[in-house]
Amino acid sequence: MSALFPYGLVELPWWGYVAVTFATIQIMFLGVTLYLHRDQSHGGLILHPVLRHLFRFWLWYSSGAVTKEWVAVHRRHHAYADRPGDPHSPVIFGVQRVLFEGYELYNVAAKDPAILKNYGKGTPNDWIERNLYSRFPNLGVVLFSATALVLFGIPAIIMVAVHLSAQPFFAGGVVNGLGHAVGYRSFEMPSTATNLVPWGLLLGGEELHNNHHAFPRSARFAVQRWEFDIGWMWVCIFRALGLARIRYVAPRPHLEHQRSELDADTVHALFTNRMHVLRDYALRVVLPVCRELARREPQGSIPAITPKLLIRHPTLLAAEGNRVLRELLERYEVLRRVVEYRESLQHLWNDASANQARAVGQLREWCTQAEASGIRALREFSQGLPAYAPAYARPR
Numbered sequence: 001m002s003a004l005f006p007y008g009l010v011e012l013p014w015w016g017y018v019a020v021t022f023a024t025i026q027i028m029f030l031g032v033t034l035y036l037h038r039d040q041s042h043g044g045l046i047l048h049p050v051l052r053h054l055f056r057f058w059l060w061y062s063s064g065a066v067t068k069e070w071v072a073v074h075r076r077h078h079a080y081a082d083r084p085g086d087p088h089s090p091v092i093f094g095v096q097r098v099l100f101e102g103y104e105l106y107n108v109a110a111k112d113p114a115i116l117k118n119y120g121k122g123t124p125n126d127w128i129e130r131n132l133y134s135r136f137p138n139l140g141v142v143l144f145s146a147t148a149l150v151l152f153g154i155p156a157i158i159m160v161a162v163h164l165s166a167q168p169f170f171a172g173g174v175v176n177g178l179g180h181a182v183g184y185r186s187f188e189m190p191s192t193a194t195n196l197v198p199w200g201l202l203l204g205g206e207e208l209h210n211n212h213h214a215f216p217r218s219a220r221f222a223v224q225r226w227e228f229d230i231g232w233m234w235v236c237i238f239r240a241l242g243l244a245r246i247r248y249v250a251p252r253p254h255l256e257h258q259r260s261e262l263d264a265d266t267v268h269a270l271f272t273n274r275m276h277v278l279r280d281y282a283l284r285v286v287l288p289v290c291r292e293l294a295r296r297e298p299q300g301s302i303p304a305i306t307p308k309l310l311i312r313h314p315t316l317l318a319a320e321g322n323r324v325l326r327e328l329l330e331r332y333e334v335l336r337r338v339v340e341y342r343e344s345l346q347h348l349w350n351d352a353s354a355n356q357a358r359a360v361g362q363l364r365e366w367c368t369q370a371e372a373s374g375i376r377a378l379r380e381f382s383q384g385l386p387a388y389a390p391a392y393a394r395p396r
Contacts, residue, residue, distance in 0.1 A: 008153030017152065021159045025166045026204075028062050031055035032070075032171055033204035033231045034238075040123055041071045044219035045235060048243040056124065060133045061140040063167050068134065069110035072120035076109060077176075078216055079119070081191035082316075087115075088176045091192055098177035103168035170203055179209035186224060187214035187275045188282070188313045198227045205231030214275050215250035223250050251276070255387045262367060262386055267359045269388035271349040277388070281342055281381060282311045288377040289338050303328075310339065334375060341370060341378060 012020070035055035038045040047055070059065040073087050082091040087109035090098045098105065109115055132139075141164065148156035174196070183194030193213035200207040200221060208221040208229055215223065222229035238244035253273045259266075270277055287307055294302040303309075309317065309325045317325065329336040348362045363385070370382035 006153050008149065008151045008156065010151050012152070012155075017155045017159055020152075021162050024062060024159075024163055026202075027058060028163070028167060029171060029202075029204040029206075030231070030234060031059045032065075032167065033206055034234060034244075035059070036065070036067065036070045037074065037206070038219050038231070038235075040067055041074045042217045044217040044246070044248040046245040046247060047238070051238065051243045052124075056129075056133065060137065062144050062163065064137045064141045065167075066110075066134050066137050067129070068116060068120040068123040068125075071123050072116045072118075073106055073109045075119040076115050078213070081193070081213065082180065083190075088172070089192075090177050090180045095177050095181045098180075099169075099173040102172035102176055106168075106172060171206060175203060175206045175209055179207070183210070185210050187211070187279055188311060189214055189275075190313055190315045192316060195227075198224070200227075200229045200231065205229035211250065217248045218250035219246050220249045223252070225252070251391075253277075254389050254391045256389045257387045259386045259389055262360065262364050264356055264360055265390050266386055266388055267349070267356060267363055269390050270363070270385065272390070273388060274346075274349050277345070278342070280384075281345070284384075285338060285342075285375075285377045285381050286310050289334060289375065292377075293332060293334060306335075310335065337373060337375065338378065341366070341373070 034045065035047060035052060036059070039047045039052065056067060059067075076085070076087055077089075080086040080089075082089045084092065086092055088098050088102055088105040093105060144163075145156075145160045148160050152159060179194055179196055180192045181194070183196045184198075185194055187210060191213045193210045195210045196207040198208075205221045206212075208223075208227060211221050211223045211227070212218070219235055220229060220232040222232060235244055235246065239246060251272050253276050254269065290302070290307045290310065294306075303324065305321075305324070306328060309321055309328070312321070314322075329339060344366060348359060348366060367382040367385060371379045373379065
């Protein structure tokens, strides 16, 4: 027995220890994204009670996570995204601090009684939660570490250290830090959230952070057809096994190019897919107009940053960006009109829920004016709007 002790009860090759550590981390990330995030925080996914408890136990056992605390902090993050009150925004605290001290920022918010009371509603409050998971959150980590030492001996010291640092650094620091600083943005909104990569593989799909902020309730984080969310793959597997039920997924535009009439179905489809419509407006109107203007004007008169200033949500522009944008809009009427048409389109679908019949008339008027604007990209964009149709509408 003494000869076996340095390696515990199970001796593995070096890659075996790596594989076991990777597996325990991935199960933890799966519990974070499916149970804590998509099920408990936003309700777009409903897991089977057995699966819920398995994830709840594993997260307590392997990381000391308390459901109510995690959910409350995350909901608070969405309520105040990148504004004062956000528990871990790199806009407020700086990227470096969130990346390397995100766990400390999380703990401050998680111990705030007001945050727990206002944002932790609906989380488990059964006997085992009150008397074990929430009461002794560190006991799980102690048991996890002890089990690893018994099984793997000295190598378990490194295995446990890597495992316990994975969630605070990757799920907390990387997603909440880098996920608001670098990457690409498919959708513009007041939050600075980005997609780190188009293939959410290692962090359960959490890498698709911009998509999640655009559609918080969605059980599927991949929105573009070329994106992949490994968490969604597991959702589909669990649904096939009867262990999960999907309540909501982010819409994808349903286009019927033979449609030519602007009607209530069009208004409904534009409202449902408004994030996609704004993205299309940026790609099909803003960028072509900026390129055409840059070709016509003297070299250097149109700053290279112009398209970004026009596309970026106004609340995210710094003082210098706002100043440059104002000067551009004052100098070039075509840019001003592009912005005005986008704003009027947004006002149109904001009013759609109040008076749909009026919204139909406003949409027709908007398209008539866009086609008569003399801006080719705007005219072509308006001509494509009738193709938007609700998924249930029949082709005409």
